[in-house]
Amino acid sequence: MSEAIATEQSSRPRKRVVLAAALALVILAGGFAAYRAQGFLHSVTGFSNPFQEAQEAFRPAPGSIAWKLNHKEQVNLLLLGYGGAENDAPWLTDSMVVVSLDPASGRVMQVSIPRDLQVKIDAFANAPPVTEKVNAAYSVAMDTQGWSGQKSQFRTGKDRGGRLAEQTVTAVTGLKFDGYLAADFKAFRDVVDAMGGIEVCLDGPLDDYQYPDYHNGYVKGGIHFQKGCQHINGEQALQLARSRHAKQPAEASDFGRSRRQQLLLSAIRKQAMSVNALTKVPQLMDALQKDFSTDLDLNNLRALQAWTSKLRDNAIGHAAITVDDLVSDQCSSPAAYLVCPLDPSWRMMHQYFANLFVAPSVVTEKAPVQIANGSRSLAELGDRVSLSLKPLGLQVQPPQRVRSATATAVYDYSGGRYPETTRWLQQYFSATVVQPVAGQPSPTPQPPAGGLVVVLGHDYALRWLGQANA
Template sequence: MRRPTTPPSPLPADTAPPPRRRRRRRRIVALAAGVVVVGLVATGVVAVAQLQSNVRTAPIRASAGGSTEQPADEPATGAVNVLLLGSDARALASDEFGEDDGTQRSDAMVLAHISDDNSRIDAVQLPRDTLMDLPACEDTGRGSSRGGSGMLNSALNVGPACSVAAVEKLTGVRIDHFVQMDFEGFIGMVDAMGGIDVCLPEPLQDGHARLDLPAGQQSVDGAQALALARTRHALVEESDIARLGHQQMVLSAIVQKATKSDVLVRPDRLFAFLDAATRSMTVDPGLGALTDLAGLATRIAQVPLSDVTFLTMPWESAPQDRNRVVPAADASVVFQALRDDVPIELAADAPPSDETVPDAAVRSTPISVSNGAGVGGLAGRVADEARALGYTVQGLSNAERTETTVIVAGEDADAQATAASLVADLGGGIEIRTGTGAGVQLVLGADFPARAAEVHVPQRPVDAVSRSADTDLCAA
């Protein structure tokens, strides 16, 4: 079915070669692993042993009794999904960032997808203020959580395995690996590179973040780079979303400096870079050896910077708290693309379409989704898919357990048209009952999970803030 288009938002100009549609691909996991291949050769056996001793590991999945489930095999081939976590823990050598209270949250979260053929990397920033129904998480060495409504960043307090579980529930994307890093590690890596170059359209001052930078192109050290990536108070809109653009610029600058400078060929700088990275790094057991990191880095190195994209998860304000966010309909399209290992098409890059918007009556009636299947979170997942298909979802609820999925629609023509369209988009075979109330209610029965496996969010251009890793740092 034809679907309404989403108006594009202005994005930085891309310098990637024409003529194919520009796929802005981004590499962030290379912060720690991207130069390990060269490092294993250049630093020598003793240095490698020291670096290996730096690396800490933690479970990627937790289950009852503290046992862990790990990926069966190292995905040397095939698409790979890596969750990158920036921890705000204050258990650091310095008290510069405040007193350690024993807690930690993910100050930054990026889901990096490496394509099966190593032709592109999509790195999706997940806003830390995303509200969701967090899954229960068993003991991972930092305690356990019963889950419930909360912000995505809070899952890390119970360990990276709980962040993995939360991101998998939010996105439906299976996570193969995670890399967690703290403030001091980030600062140390940037300093080991001799700083990075950034470009600011206006001066930024933030006493909370200890940030004071003039406008224009300039070189910043590790502490300044961290402050730039974390600042909220220097921005007109003091929010987590507002600072994600600066994070994209900082990460692009790191990737550009690492690939274009002498970091890779000077043993002293290379060792300092790797030492800072590994000392502050916690990874899953699948990346616990430097050779594992090297294997991942080998794949990353094959991707041109023009095919590495920084992409912020499409979002909208949370209905229950306007200061928090939830995934927008376009987020379902992005996550489906990661699951299918296909390129994400950005609205700003899409050519003009001659498609017409369908009759407004087809999807004009708001729908509600009720879970009568007894499967936790099913209504929310179906609601996300419905939004991605262009429907307005006005409510979620639990219903009496039922075996069969039905749609109850009001008597008016618009409601009946919306119900018929919904049946078609869900694969057909769903009974439509005429009710006395207004609107359309989708009641999910026990038969729906098997049916849902057949439902596929169609690809279409999405509206999202993005930049390529090779974009000019002074581009707007």
């Protein structure tokens, strides 16, 4: 890792910035001069004649986002937040959010990728991939003074950073991305302010006495937010997004930061779609023009806006990859805080992202599901698997430890009441289904009444740790 990035990442707070909804509003809202709108669109998308593309919206190209939404195919976007000119490492993307849209079920999943995740960035023409934190991928392409020798596609053009970030996160998740959207601090603050602020509802209070100011120090007296719903301005939104030293343990965790960031995204989307926000178009264009970039064309942005404007709030799911589930910080060193996948092959991470959308027929069964750890390799495996499944809509019960098991099995204590959930668990865990026999000892001493129990065997532990054969 380069010394400048290692030093900066070890000391600089995280930033969480997401602006896709505001951009869509600016593009689609009426009432602004065409010449100014065309200049704005050229600035943020790079297209020379975006309005010509609007004329072709009725016949989207096969494979485009608009085409996929029409044909009920999944769409994947990568949202990036970087420090910008206000930061001494302006291109590090300390916010990386995978947003997957499932037109077939009308749902969205937002999954935060930890900025400290150690990856290989394959960017150079005559050199092997470099081992870096994932948040450096955008910077490797954009910072042409700090890095050299990049492949041609990562050396020039406004989308070079987005392309490299997409390639890097694809290796992590297994997802192919349909586009990226990137924004910096200033755009985040200015957009929230241009919309007159946003409404957020916090699960609990947040008090951070080590929140940084803009002079290499801390805000005097700290920052403070109460539990519940409240109207906040741009600077307050940025504080909620960046805070990483909250007094409350839940808010200082990776999951707490990711959850707040995703709450802000939802609040921005909701405000951007409101009638009142339509009057803010000129201010929104000013906020975004210099501090926002995307490779999505006008047709795809229009299609995204039309589709997302119909979403219900409960159709948007939230998840985060953290040290409590698929990654660990045991690879950290005194020089830098790092997290690494428990499965170095990334196969388990790929499986997780491939199953973000559990079929509605499974979710509506509301089957009680318990994970029981019968492996011999990882004492906390049951907890990790349970936490990873909760955001997917399953009714996950508290896990338990059971006696050692070689093979993973799904025990059906419901008498066949939940066939869809049973089949999903069987497929996800590559497990056999067992119907417990009355009068025989149960391998799971505390099963949920009339529910399903997945006993994780040694075979699954080996897969979770990347030690099983491919």
